[in-house]
Amino acid sequence: MLFPRVGRKQPMLRIAWWAVVAFLCLGIALHLFPFYFMLVSSFKSGEEVLAFPPTFWPQDPSFAGWKLVFQIVQGSAGQLLDAPLWLFFWNSVQITFWVLVIGIPITSMAAYANSKLQRGPMARWSFLFFIGTLMMPAALTLIPNFLLTRNFPFALPNAPNIPGTDTAFPTFPIWDTHWAVIFPICFQAFNFLLFKGFFDTIPDSVIQAARVDGGSEFNIFRRIVLPMSVPVYAVTIWTAFSLAWDQFLWPLVVLQTPERMPMSVELYLLMERIVQSGGTSAEAAAAEAEVMQDMLGGGLSWNGLMVLAILQSLPVFIAFIVCREYLLRGIRLRGLK
Amino acid sequence: MTLQQEATETAGGAEPPAGTESQVREPAPSRRRRLERALFVLPAFSFQLTWGWYPLLMAFVISFTNARVRGPIEFTGLESYERMWSDPLVAEAFRVTAIYAVLSIGLTFFIPIFVAILLMEMPKRHIRWMMLLWFIPLSGIASTLLFRYMFNAQYGLFQWIATEVLGLEPQPFLNSSDQVLFWLVFPGILFFGPGLIYMATLQGIPASYYEAAEIEGAGFWRKMWTISLPRLRPVISMLLIFAVIGSTQVFEYPMIMTGGGPGGASRTVVMYLYELLQNLRYADATALGVFLFIGTMLLVIIQRRFFREDPDA
Numbered sequence: 001m002l003f004p005r006v007g008r009k010q011p012m013l014r015i016a017w018w019a020v021v022a023f024l025c026l027g028i029a030l031h032l033f034p035f036y037f038m039l040v041s042s043f044k045s046g047e048e049v050l051a052f053p054p055t056f057w058p059q060d061p062s063f064a065g066w067k068l069v070f071q072i073v074q075g076s077a078g079q080l081l082d083a084p085l086w087l088f089f090w091n092s093v094q095i096t097f098w099v100l101v102i103g104i105p106i107t108s109m110a111a112y113a114n115s116k117l118q119r120g121p122m123a124r125w126s127f128l129f130f131i132g133t134l135m136m137p138a139a140l141t142l143i144p145n146f147l148l149t150r151n152f153p154f155a156l157p158n159a160p161n162i163p164g165t166d167t168a169f170p171t172f173p174i175w176d177t178h179w180a181v182i183f184p185i186c187f188q189a190f191n192f193l194l195f196k197g198f199f200d201t202i203p204d205s206v207i208q209a210a211r212v213d214g215g216s217e218f219n220i221f222r223r224i225v226l227p228m229s230v231p232v233y234a235v236t237i238w239t240a241f242s243l244a245w246d247q248f249l250w251p252l253v254v255l256q257t258p259e260r261m262p263m264s265v266e267l268y269l270l271m272e273r274i275v276q277s278g279g280t281s282a283e284a285a286a287a288e289a290e291v292m293q294d295m296l297g298g299g300l301s302w303n304g305l306m307v308l309a310i311l312q313s314l315p316v317f318i319a320f321i322v323c324r325e326y327l328l329r330g331i332r333l334r335g336l337k
Numbered sequence: 338m339t340l341q342q343e344a345t346e347t348a349g350g351a352e353p354p355a356g357t358e359s360q361v362r363e364p365a366p367s368r369r370r371r372l373e374r375a376l377f378v379l380p381a382f383s384f385q386l387t388w389g390w391y392p393l394l395m396a397f398v399i400s401f402t403n404a405r406v407r408g409p410i411e412f413t414g415l416e417s418y419e420r421m422w423s424d425p426l427v428a429e430a431f432r433v434t435a436i437y438a439v440l441s442i443g444l445t446f447f448i449p450i451f452v453a454i455l456l457m458e459m460p461k462r463h464i465r466w467m468m469l470l471w472f473i474p475l476s477g478i479a480s481t482l483l484f485r486y487m488f489n490a491q492y493g494l495f496q497w498i499a500t501e502v503l504g505l506e507p508q509p510f511l512n513s514s515d516q517v518l519f520w521l522v523f524p525g526i527l528f529f530g531p532g533l534i535y536m537a538t539l540q541g542i543p544a545s546y547y548e549a550a551e552i553e554g555a556g557f558w559r560k561m562w563t564i565s566l567p568r569l570r571p572v573i574s575m576l577l578i579f580a581v582i583g584s585t586q587v588f589e590y591p592m593i594m595t596g597g598g599p600g601g602a603s604r605t606v607v608m609y610l611y612e613l614l615q616n617l618r619y620a621d622a623t624a625l626g627v628f629l630f631i632g633t634m635l636l637v638i639i640q641r642r643f644f645r646e647d648p649d650a
Binding site: 001002003004005016017020021023024027028031032034035037038041049050051052053054105106107109110112113114117118126129130132133134135136137138139140141142143144145146147148153155156157158183184186187189190192216217218221239242245246248249252253264267268271302305306308309310312313315316317320321324327328329330331332333334335336 | 369370373374376377378380381382384385387388389390391392393395396399404405406407408409410452454455456457458459467468469470471473474475476477478479480482483484485486487491492493494496497501527530533534536537538540541544547548551557560561565570571572574575578579582585586588589592593606607610611614619622623626627629630633634637
C-alpha cells in the first residue's frame with residue numbers, strides 16, 4: 001500500500017515496482033540456496049564433498065551418505081555412536097512432545113485468566129510475574145537451574161541439613177533425566193505474551209454472554225474461546241516446538257548418559273568425532289576404531305552430516321508448513337505492555 | 338478469507354473496546370468462580386515460580402558464596418566477583434560478545450523489517466507463497482553445521498566465492514581471529530522468524546490510513562516513515578530487546594562452528610560460563626552470569642529510552 005493505487009502505469013513507478021519484486025525474488029533465492037546446497041551435498045560421494053571447487057550438482061550422484069547414515073540409524077556403526085541413531089531421534093520427539101503437552105495448556109490458561117478473568121492491579125502484577133523473566137538472560141539462571149535439577153527443590157550444590165540434625169533434607173534429583181530438559185521450558189514467557197495479545201482482542205461481551213448462560217469458566221474457555229483461538233495455538237505450538245527441538249546448551253548441561261541425549265546434541269558430538277578423526281580433512285587420516293575407519297573409508301564425511309542435518313530440519317519444516325495458514329492470523333502482539 | 342478482510346478484521350479487533358470495564362460492572366465473583374480462576378493460573382504460576390523466579394533469586398545468592406561440589410557453603414562476599422573481574426579471559430569474552438552482538442544486530446535485525454514492509458506490497462495472491470519462502474526455517478543446529486562446512490578454508494563454498502568469483506586471496510575464514518566473529522553471524526541470518534511478527538502487525542494497519550495519506554500527497558517513503566514504521570514501533574522495540582538479550586547470550590554458533598577458537602577469539606561469555614560450569618566453579622560462573630545480566634540490562638534501559646513514545650498510547 002506504499003505504492004499509490006492510481007497511476008501505476010507511470011514508467012518510474014513501474015521500474016520501482018519491478019525493482020522491489022526483483023529484490024524480493026533475489027532474497028528468496030539467497031535464502032533457499034543453503035537448503036539446496038544441503039540437499040545436493042547429501043547426494044555427493046565422500047571425495048566430492050571435499051573437492052575444491054565445490055560442485056553445484058553431484059557429479060556421480062550416490063546414496064553413500066544416506067546408506068551410511070542408515071547404518072548409523074540401525075546401530076551397526078560400532079564406536080562412532082553410543083547407541084543407534086533412532087534412539088536420539090526418539091529422545092528429541094519425547095522431549096518435544098512433553099514440552100508441548102504440558103506447556104501449551106498451562107501457558108494458554110494462565111494467559112486467558114490474565115487477559116479476561118483478572119482485573120486491575122492483580123492483572124498487572126500477574127502479567128509482570130509471568131513475563132518478567134523474559135528480560136533476564138538465561139545465562140544468569142543456568143547454574144541455579146542446573147543445581148536445582150541436581151537437588152530439587154534446592155538450587156544449591158548440596159541440600160542443607162535439617163536444623164538440629166546431621167542429616168540433609170531429602171531431595172528429588174531429576175538431573176540426567178528427560179524431565180530436567182522438559183520442565184524448565186514448559187512455561188515460555190514469550191508464548192504467554194502471544195496468547196495474551198490474542199485473547200485481549202477477543203471481545204469481553206462474548207465471554208459475558210456465555211457467563212450469563214451459566215457456563216463455568218473452564219467450559220467457557222474450552223467451548224467458546226478455544227475454537228476461536230486456533231491460530232494463536234498454531235503459532236505458539238510452532239515456537240515451542242522449534243525451541244524444544246533445537247535446544248542445545250541446556251541438554252548438554254543436564255544430560256550425562258549418552259543414550260538420553262536429544263538429536264541436536266548428538267549431531268554436534270557426531271560432527272566433532274568425524275572432524276577429529278580426519279573425516280573432513282582432505283587427507284582422510286586413519287581413525288583408531290576399525291569400524292570407524294570403514295565408515296570413513298566408505299565415504300562418511302560432510303555428505304553424511306548433511307543427511308543428518310536434513311533429518312534434524314525436517315520436523316521444523318513440517319511444523320512450519322502445517323502451521324503456515326495460521327501464522328499471520330495468530331500473532332497479535334502489541335509490544336511489552 | 339482474503340488478506341484484505343483479515344486486515345480489517347484484525348484492526349477492528351485490535352482496538353480495545355473503550356470503556357467496557359467501567360460500563361459493565363460485574364457482580365462480585367462467587368467463591369466457586371474465584372476457585373476456578375485460581376486453578377487457571379496455578380499450574381503456570383508454579384512452573385514460573387520454580388523454574389523462573391526461584392533460580393533467578395538463587396543466582397544472586399550463589400554468586401556471593403563459595404558454592405562448590407562438596408563441603409558446606411559459606412558466604413564469601415564479593416570474592417567470586419573479584420576473581421571474575423580480574424580474570425583476563427572474562428574481559429576478552431565480553432569484548433568478543435559485544436562485537437558479535439553489534440555485528441549480529443546490525444546485519445540481521447533490520448532486514449526482516451523492510452522485507453516485511455515490501456512483502457505487503459505484493460499482490461494478495463502472491464504474498465502467501467513469497468512469505469513462506471522468505472521465512473521458511475531451518476533447524477538451528479543444521480544451519481550451523483551447514484555453515485561450518487561452507488566456511489571451510491580448504492574446500493568450502495565461501496572460499497570458492499572469495500577466490501573464483503570475487504578474485505580475492507584465499508581467506509582464512511573461521512581460522513582467523515579477526516574475521517571469525519563476522520562469519521559467525523551468518524547461520525543466524527537464515528532465521529527470519531521476526532519477519533512474521535512484523536507482517537502480522539502490518540496487516541492490522543487499516544488501508545484507509547494509506548489512502549488518506551495518499552490523498553494528502555504522501556509518497557512511498559513518506560508513507561513508510563509516517564505510517565508503517567510508527568505502527569511497527571512497539572513490536573520493533575520489543576524484538577530489539579529480545580535480539581539484544583539473545584545475541585549477548587550466543588552459545589551454539591561459536592560452540593559448533595569454532596569451539597571458541599582460534600585462540601579464544603570467538604569464546605563468548607556464555608561459552609566461558611559453560612567452561613566454568615564444567616570445572617565445577619559454580620559461584621564464579623554465577624558471578625559471570627550476573628555481570629552479563631548487568632550489561633544486558635544497561636543496554637535494555639538505554640534502548641527503552643529511545644523507544645519511549647508509543648503511537649497508540
